[in-house]
Amino acid sequence: MKKLFSFCNLFLVLLFALLANCQRDDICDTLDVTPRLIIGFIDEDPNNTDLLVKNVQSLAVQLIVDEENLDSEENRFLTEITTNQTTEQRSAPTVSRIILPLNTLSDEVTFSFTRNFGNEDESLIETETLKFSYTRNENFINRACGFQTTFDALEIERTTPEIWISRIEILNTTITDEEDRHLLLFH
Amino acid sequence: MKKIVIYCCFISCFVFVANAQRQDTIVNNKRLNNTYGLRVGIDLNKLITTATNKNYKGFEINGDYRLTKKWYLVGELGNENRTLREDAINSNTKGSFIRVGADFNAHKNLIGMRNLIFTGFRYGFSTFDQRLNSFTIIQQDSFFENPERSSNLATDGLTAHWVEFVAGVKTEVLNNIFLGFSVSARRLVAEQTPNGFDNFFIPGFGRTNDASEFAAGFSYFVSYYLPLYKKKKRKDQKEIKEKAEIKS
Numbered sequence: 001m002k003k004l005f006s007f008c009n010l011f012l013v014l015l016f017a018l019l020a021n022c023q024r025d026d027i028c029d030t031l032d033v034t035p036r037l038i039i040g041f042i043d044e045d046p047n048n049t050d051l052l053v054k055n056v057q058s059l060a061v062q063l064i065v066d067e068e069n070l071d072s073e074e075n076r077f078l079t080e081i082t083t084n085q086t087t088e089q090r091s092a093p094t095v096s097r098i099i100l101p102l103n104t105l106s107d108e109v110t111f112s113f114t115r116n117f118g119n120e121d122e123s124l125i126e127t128e129t130l131k132f133s134y135t136r137n138e139n140f141i142n143r144a145c146g147f148q149t150t151f152d153a154l155e156i157e158r159t160t161p162e163i164w165i166s167r168i169e170i171l172n173t174t175i176t177d178e179e180d181r182h183l184l185l186f187h
Numbered sequence: 188m189k190k191i192v193i194y195c196c197f198i199s200c201f202v203f204v205a206n207a208q209r210q211d212t213i214v215n216n217k218r219l220n221n222t223y224g225l226r227v228g229i230d231l232n233k234l235i236t237t238a239t240n241k242n243y244k245g246f247e248i249n250g251d252y253r254l255t256k257k258w259y260l261v262g263e264l265g266n267e268n269r270t271l272r273e274d275a276i277n278s279n280t281k282g283s284f285i286r287v288g289a290d291f292n293a294h295k296n297l298i299g300m301r302n303l304i305f306t307g308f309r310y311g312f313s314t315f316d317q318r319l320n321s322f323t324i325i326q327q328d329s330f331f332e333n334p335e336r337s338s339n340l341a342t343d344g345l346t347a348h349w350v351e352f353v354a355g356v357k358t359e360v361l362n363n364i365f366l367g368f369s370v371s372a373r374r375l376v377a378e379q380t381p382n383g384f385d386n387f388f389i390p391g392f393g394r395t396n397d398a399s400e401f402a403a404g405f406s407y408f409v410s411y412y413l414p415l416y417k418k419k420k421r422k423d424q425k426e427i428k429e430k431a432e433i434k435s
Protein backbone atom coordinates (compact mmCIF):
# COMPACT_ATOMS: atom_id res chain seq x y z
CA MET A 1 0.00 0.00 0.00
CA LYS A 2 2.82 2.33 0.93
CA LYS A 3 4.72 1.46 -2.20
CA LEU A 4 1.63 2.17 -4.27
CA PHE A 5 1.26 5.52 -2.59
CA SER A 6 4.85 6.44 -3.31
CA PHE A 7 4.58 5.27 -6.86
CA CYS A 8 1.41 7.27 -7.44
CA ASN A 9 3.15 10.23 -5.92
CA LEU A 10 6.10 9.95 -8.27
CA PHE A 11 3.84 9.47 -11.24
CA LEU A 12 1.71 12.51 -10.43
CA VAL A 13 4.79 14.61 -9.92
CA LEU A 14 6.24 13.69 -13.27
CA LEU A 15 2.90 14.13 -14.96
CA PHE A 16 2.53 17.59 -13.56
CA ALA A 17 6.06 18.54 -14.56
CA LEU A 18 5.28 17.40 -18.07
CA LEU A 19 2.01 19.31 -18.21
CA ALA A 20 3.61 22.42 -16.81
CA ASN A 21 6.05 22.29 -19.70
CA CYS A 22 3.25 22.53 -22.23
CA GLN A 23 2.50 26.19 -21.65
CA ARG A 24 0.17 27.77 -24.08
CA ASP A 25 2.26 29.90 -26.36
CA ASP A 26 0.54 33.15 -26.88
CA ILE A 27 0.13 33.68 -30.57
CA CYS A 28 -0.74 37.04 -31.99
CA ASP A 29 -3.96 36.78 -33.96
CA THR A 30 -5.50 40.16 -33.44
CA LEU A 31 -7.37 42.18 -36.01
CA ASP A 32 -6.21 45.40 -34.36
CA VAL A 33 -3.04 46.03 -36.29
CA THR A 34 -1.61 49.45 -37.09
CA PRO A 35 -3.98 50.83 -39.74
CA ARG A 36 -2.84 52.29 -43.04
CA LEU A 37 -4.22 55.31 -44.85
CA ILE A 38 -6.80 54.41 -47.51
CA ILE A 39 -7.13 56.83 -50.42
CA GLY A 40 -9.81 56.81 -53.11
CA PHE A 41 -9.47 58.60 -56.45
CA ILE A 42 -12.64 60.38 -57.57
CA ASP A 43 -13.75 61.89 -60.85
CA GLU A 44 -13.66 65.70 -60.61
CA ASP A 45 -16.40 66.03 -63.22
CA PRO A 46 -19.11 68.39 -61.82
CA ASN A 47 -21.72 65.89 -63.05
CA ASN A 48 -20.24 63.23 -60.77
CA THR A 49 -22.51 63.86 -57.82
CA ASP A 50 -22.35 60.26 -56.65
CA LEU A 51 -18.58 60.52 -56.17
CA LEU A 52 -17.82 57.71 -58.54
CA VAL A 53 -14.25 56.52 -58.60
CA LYS A 54 -11.97 57.22 -61.52
CA ASN A 55 -8.87 55.19 -62.28
CA VAL A 56 -5.50 56.85 -62.29
CA GLN A 57 -3.39 55.53 -65.16
CA SER A 58 -0.08 54.01 -64.13
CA LEU A 59 -0.03 55.54 -60.66
CA ALA A 60 3.38 55.43 -59.03
CA VAL A 61 3.72 56.43 -55.38
CA GLN A 62 7.10 57.27 -53.91
CA LEU A 63 8.17 57.96 -50.35
CA ILE A 64 9.89 61.35 -50.48
CA VAL A 65 12.93 61.53 -48.25
CA ASP A 66 15.01 63.79 -50.49
CA GLU A 67 12.73 66.67 -51.46
CA GLU A 68 15.33 68.49 -53.53
CA ASN A 69 15.89 65.69 -55.98
CA LEU A 70 12.67 63.78 -56.61
CA ASP A 71 14.43 61.19 -58.76
CA SER A 72 16.86 60.33 -55.99
CA GLU A 73 17.35 56.67 -55.10
CA GLU A 74 16.36 57.46 -51.54
CA ASN A 75 12.82 58.14 -52.64
CA ARG A 76 11.67 54.55 -52.62
CA PHE A 77 8.70 53.36 -54.61
CA LEU A 78 5.71 52.13 -52.65
CA THR A 79 3.89 50.86 -55.73
CA GLU A 80 5.28 48.02 -57.79
CA ILE A 81 7.03 49.15 -60.94
CA THR A 82 7.03 46.64 -63.78
CA THR A 83 9.15 46.78 -66.92
CA ASN A 84 7.71 45.56 -70.19
CA GLN A 85 10.22 43.04 -71.64
CA THR A 86 9.74 43.95 -75.28
CA THR A 87 9.27 47.73 -75.20
CA GLU A 88 11.44 48.25 -72.07
CA GLN A 89 8.82 50.66 -70.89
CA ARG A 90 8.23 50.97 -67.17
CA SER A 91 4.75 51.22 -65.75
CA ALA A 92 2.83 51.18 -62.50
CA PRO A 93 -0.59 49.73 -61.69
CA THR A 94 -3.72 51.58 -62.78
CA VAL A 95 -5.90 51.92 -59.70
CA SER A 96 -8.76 53.85 -58.20
CA ARG A 97 -7.72 53.21 -54.62
CA ILE A 98 -4.41 53.00 -52.85
CA ILE A 99 -3.28 52.10 -49.33
CA LEU A 100 -0.44 54.06 -47.78
CA PRO A 101 1.46 52.99 -44.66
CA LEU A 102 2.15 55.86 -42.30
CA ASN A 103 5.47 56.26 -40.55
CA THR A 104 5.15 55.14 -36.90
CA LEU A 105 8.53 56.65 -36.02
CA SER A 106 7.64 60.20 -37.03
CA ASP A 107 4.68 62.56 -37.00
CA GLU A 108 4.79 63.21 -40.71
CA VAL A 109 5.45 61.49 -44.01
CA THR A 110 5.69 62.79 -47.57
CA PHE A 111 4.60 60.85 -50.64
CA SER A 112 4.68 61.78 -54.31
CA PHE A 113 1.94 60.69 -56.69
CA THR A 114 2.86 60.29 -60.34
CA ARG A 115 0.31 59.52 -63.00
CA ASN A 116 1.12 58.06 -66.42
CA PHE A 117 4.39 56.84 -64.96
CA GLY A 118 6.80 55.50 -67.57
CA ASN A 119 4.72 56.83 -70.46
CA GLU A 120 6.53 57.26 -73.81
CA ASP A 121 5.12 60.77 -74.08
CA GLU A 122 6.92 62.39 -71.17
CA SER A 123 4.65 65.41 -71.13
CA LEU A 124 1.88 63.18 -69.80
CA ILE A 125 3.88 62.16 -66.75
CA GLU A 126 2.68 64.40 -63.92
CA THR A 127 3.86 64.34 -60.30
CA GLU A 128 2.41 65.93 -57.21
CA THR A 129 3.75 65.72 -53.66
CA LEU A 130 1.66 65.65 -50.52
CA LYS A 131 2.88 65.91 -46.93
CA PHE A 132 0.80 64.05 -44.36
CA SER A 133 1.08 65.06 -40.72
CA TYR A 134 -0.66 63.42 -37.76
CA THR A 135 -0.42 62.60 -34.07
CA ARG A 136 0.33 59.04 -33.04
CA ASN A 137 -1.27 57.03 -30.24
CA GLU A 138 0.21 53.75 -29.07
CA ASN A 139 -2.40 51.32 -27.74
CA PHE A 140 -1.72 48.07 -25.92
CA ILE A 141 -3.19 45.01 -27.62
CA ASN A 142 -1.95 41.98 -25.65
CA ARG A 143 1.29 40.31 -24.57
CA ALA A 144 1.61 38.32 -27.77
CA CYS A 145 1.05 41.18 -30.19
CA GLY A 146 2.40 44.16 -28.32
CA PHE A 147 1.04 47.53 -29.31
CA GLN A 148 -0.68 49.14 -32.29
CA THR A 149 -0.36 52.73 -33.44
CA THR A 150 -3.44 54.72 -34.40
CA PHE A 151 -3.35 58.16 -35.96
CA ASP A 152 -5.22 61.32 -35.20
CA ALA A 153 -5.55 64.92 -36.39
CA LEU A 154 -4.57 64.11 -39.95
CA GLU A 155 -3.50 67.13 -42.01
CA ILE A 156 -2.40 67.27 -45.59
CA GLU A 157 -0.16 69.89 -47.12
CA ARG A 158 0.56 70.32 -50.80
CA THR A 159 4.30 70.77 -51.25
CA THR A 160 4.04 71.16 -55.02
CA PRO A 161 1.64 73.41 -56.92
CA GLU A 162 -1.58 71.83 -58.16
CA ILE A 163 -0.87 69.72 -61.25
CA TRP A 164 -3.29 66.82 -61.60
CA ILE A 165 -4.98 66.46 -58.23
CA SER A 166 -7.70 69.08 -58.26
CA ARG A 167 -9.14 68.62 -54.77
CA ILE A 168 -8.30 66.91 -51.50
CA GLU A 169 -11.10 65.85 -49.21
CA ILE A 170 -10.35 64.25 -45.83
CA LEU A 171 -13.22 61.96 -44.86
CA ASN A 172 -11.81 61.07 -41.47
CA THR A 173 -8.95 62.75 -39.63
CA THR A 174 -8.77 59.80 -37.23
CA ILE A 175 -7.28 56.59 -38.59
CA THR A 176 -8.05 53.59 -36.40
CA ASP A 177 -8.92 50.87 -38.90
CA GLU A 178 -9.00 49.99 -42.57
CA GLU A 179 -12.77 49.66 -42.94
CA ASP A 180 -13.42 52.72 -45.08
CA ARG A 181 -11.46 55.24 -47.08
CA HIS A 182 -9.96 58.06 -45.06
CA LEU A 183 -9.15 60.41 -47.93
CA LEU A 184 -10.45 61.30 -51.39
CA LEU A 185 -8.30 62.79 -54.14
CA PHE A 186 -10.19 64.32 -57.05
CA HIS A 187 -8.77 64.38 -60.54
CA MET B 188 11.83 23.55 -17.30
CA LYS B 189 14.15 20.60 -17.79
CA LYS B 190 15.76 21.09 -14.40
CA ILE B 191 12.31 21.00 -12.84
CA VAL B 192 11.79 17.45 -14.09
CA ILE B 193 15.18 16.47 -12.72
CA TYR B 194 14.40 17.95 -9.35
CA CYS B 195 11.03 16.20 -9.30
CA CYS B 196 12.76 12.86 -9.74
CA PHE B 197 15.26 13.82 -7.08
CA ILE B 198 12.57 14.62 -4.54
CA SER B 199 10.60 11.50 -5.32
CA CYS B 200 13.68 9.36 -4.90
CA PHE B 201 14.00 10.83 -1.44
CA VAL B 202 10.45 9.77 -0.71
CA PHE B 203 11.29 6.21 -1.72
CA VAL B 204 14.51 6.13 0.26
CA ALA B 205 13.07 7.78 3.33
CA ASN B 206 10.19 5.35 3.45
CA ALA B 207 12.46 2.37 2.96
CA GLN B 208 14.70 3.35 5.85
CA ARG B 209 11.90 3.29 8.38
CA GLN B 210 11.11 -0.40 8.27
CA ASP B 211 12.57 -0.92 11.71
CA THR B 212 10.17 -1.37 14.61
CA ILE B 213 12.27 0.31 17.26
CA VAL B 214 9.96 2.49 19.20
CA ASN B 215 11.16 5.98 19.69
CA ASN B 216 9.21 8.29 21.93
CA LYS B 217 9.93 11.21 19.71
CA ARG B 218 8.44 9.46 16.72
CA LEU B 219 4.94 8.80 17.98
CA ASN B 220 3.77 11.57 15.69
CA ASN B 221 2.02 13.22 18.54
CA THR B 222 4.33 16.15 18.69
CA TYR B 223 2.89 19.47 17.80
CA GLY B 224 5.16 22.17 16.64
CA LEU B 225 6.13 24.68 14.07
CA ARG B 226 7.87 23.74 10.87
CA VAL B 227 9.66 26.43 8.88
CA GLY B 228 11.09 25.96 5.47
CA ILE B 229 12.58 27.68 2.49
CA ASP B 230 11.73 27.22 -1.16
CA LEU B 231 14.67 25.70 -3.00
CA ASN B 232 13.31 26.23 -6.51
CA LYS B 233 13.30 29.98 -6.08
CA LEU B 234 16.79 29.96 -4.63
CA ILE B 235 18.15 27.94 -7.50
CA THR B 236 16.36 30.01 -10.11
CA THR B 237 17.75 33.18 -8.54
CA ALA B 238 21.23 31.78 -8.82
CA THR B 239 20.90 30.49 -12.37
CA ASN B 240 18.51 32.90 -14.09
CA LYS B 241 19.58 36.50 -14.51
CA ASN B 242 16.01 37.54 -15.13
CA TYR B 243 14.81 36.38 -11.74
CA LYS B 244 15.42 37.19 -8.13
CA GLY B 245 13.20 35.77 -5.44
CA PHE B 246 12.77 33.80 -2.29
CA GLU B 247 9.98 32.18 -0.37
CA ILE B 248 9.74 30.90 3.16
CA ASN B 249 6.97 28.73 4.42
CA GLY B 250 5.78 27.67 7.79
CA ASP B 251 3.23 25.24 9.05
CA TYR B 252 1.75 24.74 12.44
CA ARG B 253 -0.06 21.60 13.43
CA LEU B 254 -3.58 22.26 14.64
CA THR B 255 -5.03 18.78 14.99
CA LYS B 256 -3.86 15.29 14.14
CA LYS B 257 -4.48 15.82 10.46
CA TRP B 258 -4.80 19.54 9.93
CA TYR B 259 -2.01 22.05 9.62
CA LEU B 260 -2.17 25.81 9.42
CA VAL B 261 0.13 27.00 6.66
CA GLY B 262 1.61 30.31 5.65
CA GLU B 263 4.00 31.22 2.88
CA LEU B 264 5.56 34.54 2.14
CA GLY B 265 8.17 35.83 -0.19
CA ASN B 266 9.40 38.34 -2.67
CA GLU B 267 9.89 38.08 -6.43
CA ASN B 268 11.53 40.24 -9.06
CA ARG B 269 10.98 38.94 -12.57
CA THR B 270 11.91 40.32 -15.96
CA LEU B 271 10.01 38.84 -18.88
CA ARG B 272 11.55 39.14 -22.31
CA GLU B 273 9.00 38.04 -24.85
CA ASP B 274 8.55 38.59 -28.58
CA ALA B 275 6.49 41.72 -28.31
CA ILE B 276 6.92 42.79 -24.70
CA ASN B 277 9.81 43.31 -22.30
CA SER B 278 8.55 43.91 -18.79
CA ASN B 279 9.59 43.75 -15.17
CA THR B 280 7.56 42.96 -12.07
CA LYS B 281 8.71 43.17 -8.50
CA GLY B 282 6.80 42.73 -5.31
CA SER B 283 5.97 40.56 -2.33
CA PHE B 284 3.31 38.03 -1.63
CA ILE B 285 1.76 36.08 1.19
CA ARG B 286 -0.34 32.94 1.14
CA VAL B 287 -2.34 31.61 4.06
CA GLY B 288 -4.23 28.38 4.27
CA ALA B 289 -4.57 24.93 5.68
CA ASP B 290 -3.33 21.48 4.72
CA PHE B 291 -4.90 18.13 5.39
CA ASN B 292 -2.60 15.18 5.83
CA ALA B 293 -4.15 12.25 4.03
CA HIS B 294 -1.31 9.91 4.83
CA LYS B 295 -1.58 7.40 7.63
CA ASN B 296 1.87 7.23 9.09
CA LEU B 297 3.22 4.03 10.49
CA ILE B 298 4.78 4.24 13.90
CA GLY B 299 8.02 6.10 13.71
CA MET B 300 7.14 8.29 10.78
CA ARG B 301 5.97 11.81 10.42
CA ASN B 302 5.52 12.12 6.71
CA LEU B 303 2.76 13.99 5.02
CA ILE B 304 0.87 13.54 1.82
CA PHE B 305 -1.32 16.54 1.93
CA THR B 306 -3.95 18.49 0.11
CA GLY B 307 -4.97 21.97 1.05
CA PHE B 308 -6.02 25.39 0.00
CA ARG B 309 -4.54 28.85 0.20
CA TYR B 310 -5.62 32.43 -0.10
CA GLY B 311 -2.94 34.53 -1.74
CA PHE B 312 -2.27 38.25 -1.83
CA SER B 313 0.43 40.22 -3.56
CA THR B 314 1.47 43.81 -3.83
CA PHE B 315 3.79 44.70 -6.68
CA ASP B 316 5.16 47.20 -9.20
CA GLN B 317 4.76 46.58 -12.90
CA ARG B 318 7.10 48.18 -15.42
CA LEU B 319 7.11 48.10 -19.21
CA ASN B 320 10.64 48.34 -20.57
CA SER B 321 10.10 48.05 -24.29
CA PHE B 322 7.63 46.76 -26.84
CA THR B 323 7.09 46.22 -30.55
CA ILE B 324 4.36 47.69 -32.72
CA ILE B 325 2.43 45.43 -35.08
CA GLN B 326 2.82 46.74 -38.59
CA GLN B 327 1.25 45.06 -41.54
CA ASP B 328 3.95 45.72 -44.08
CA SER B 329 7.66 46.28 -43.87
CA PHE B 330 7.81 49.44 -45.95
CA PHE B 331 8.88 51.47 -42.94
CA GLU B 332 11.42 50.40 -40.37
CA ASN B 333 9.82 49.03 -37.23
CA PRO B 334 12.36 48.84 -34.41
CA GLU B 335 11.57 47.92 -30.82
CA ARG B 336 10.32 50.96 -28.91
CA SER B 337 11.44 51.77 -25.41
CA SER B 338 8.84 52.73 -22.87
CA ASN B 339 8.60 54.32 -19.46
CA LEU B 340 5.10 53.09 -18.66
CA ALA B 341 4.97 51.87 -15.08
CA THR B 342 2.51 51.58 -12.24
CA ASP B 343 3.51 50.96 -8.65
CA GLY B 344 1.58 49.57 -5.73
CA LEU B 345 -0.74 47.25 -7.61
CA THR B 346 -2.45 44.43 -5.74
CA ALA B 347 -3.86 41.04 -6.63
CA HIS B 348 -5.76 38.32 -4.78
CA TRP B 349 -6.13 34.67 -5.64
CA VAL B 350 -7.15 31.28 -4.26
CA GLU B 351 -5.29 28.05 -4.73
CA PHE B 352 -5.68 24.35 -4.27
CA VAL B 353 -2.51 22.56 -3.25
CA ALA B 354 -1.28 18.98 -3.08
CA GLY B 355 2.08 17.70 -2.03
CA VAL B 356 4.39 15.61 0.02
CA LYS B 357 6.62 16.27 3.01
CA THR B 358 9.02 13.60 4.08
CA GLU B 359 11.26 13.53 7.11
CA VAL B 360 14.65 12.65 5.70
CA LEU B 361 16.83 13.37 8.69
CA ASN B 362 16.10 14.16 12.31
CA ASN B 363 13.52 16.96 12.21
CA ILE B 364 14.51 17.90 8.68
CA PHE B 365 11.85 17.55 6.04
CA LEU B 366 12.01 17.68 2.29
CA GLY B 367 8.86 18.56 0.49
CA PHE B 368 7.26 19.14 -2.85
CA SER B 369 3.92 20.62 -3.78
CA VAL B 370 1.92 21.56 -6.83
CA SER B 371 -0.84 24.11 -6.87
CA ALA B 372 -3.63 25.29 -9.10
CA ARG B 373 -4.35 28.98 -8.75
CA ARG B 374 -7.15 31.24 -9.76
CA LEU B 375 -7.11 35.03 -9.69
CA VAL B 376 -9.90 36.62 -7.73
CA ALA B 377 -9.02 40.29 -8.03
CA GLU B 378 -6.36 42.11 -9.98
CA GLN B 379 -5.39 45.74 -10.40
CA THR B 380 -3.97 46.42 -13.83
CA PRO B 381 -1.38 49.08 -14.64
CA ASN B 382 -2.11 52.19 -16.73
CA GLY B 383 -1.67 51.64 -20.44
CA PHE B 384 -0.82 47.95 -20.40
CA ASP B 385 -1.51 44.73 -18.51
CA ASN B 386 -0.05 42.54 -15.79
CA PHE B 387 2.30 39.92 -17.21
CA PHE B 388 3.45 38.38 -13.95
CA ILE B 389 2.22 38.54 -10.36
CA PRO B 390 4.58 37.59 -7.51
CA GLY B 391 3.43 34.46 -5.72
CA PHE B 392 0.90 33.70 -8.43
CA GLY B 393 2.94 33.33 -11.57
CA ARG B 394 2.54 34.33 -15.18
CA THR B 395 -0.83 35.77 -16.03
CA ASN B 396 -2.80 34.66 -19.01
CA ASP B 397 -4.96 36.64 -21.41
CA ALA B 398 -7.41 33.81 -21.89
CA SER B 399 -7.98 32.60 -18.35
CA GLU B 400 -7.49 33.57 -14.73
CA PHE B 401 -5.66 30.37 -13.87
CA ALA B 402 -2.05 29.60 -13.22
CA ALA B 403 -0.17 26.59 -11.97
CA GLY B 404 2.62 26.61 -9.51
CA PHE B 405 4.94 24.25 -7.83
CA SER B 406 7.58 24.38 -5.22
CA TYR B 407 10.08 22.14 -3.53
CA PHE B 408 11.49 23.05 -0.21
CA VAL B 409 13.44 21.98 2.80
CA SER B 410 12.06 22.66 6.24
CA TYR B 411 13.02 22.21 9.82
CA TYR B 412 10.68 21.09 12.52
CA LEU B 413 10.70 22.80 15.88
CA PRO B 414 8.79 20.64 18.32
CA LEU B 415 6.81 22.67 20.78
CA TYR B 416 4.68 20.29 22.76
CA LYS B 417 3.23 16.80 22.79
CA LYS B 418 -0.29 15.55 23.17
CA LYS B 419 -1.47 12.45 25.02
CA LYS B 420 2.05 11.48 25.92
CA ARG B 421 1.64 9.07 28.78
CA LYS B 422 -1.27 7.09 27.35
CA ASP B 423 0.50 6.43 24.06
CA GLN B 424 3.77 5.50 25.74
CA LYS B 425 2.05 2.90 27.87
CA GLU B 426 0.22 1.45 24.88
CA ILE B 427 3.41 1.18 22.86
CA LYS B 428 5.28 -0.50 25.68
CA GLU B 429 2.52 -3.06 26.03
CA LYS B 430 2.49 -3.79 22.32
CA ALA B 431 6.25 -4.14 22.23
CA GLU B 432 6.10 -6.61 25.11
CA ILE B 433 3.43 -8.69 23.42
CA LYS B 434 5.43 -8.86 20.20
CA SER B 435 8.60 -9.91 21.91
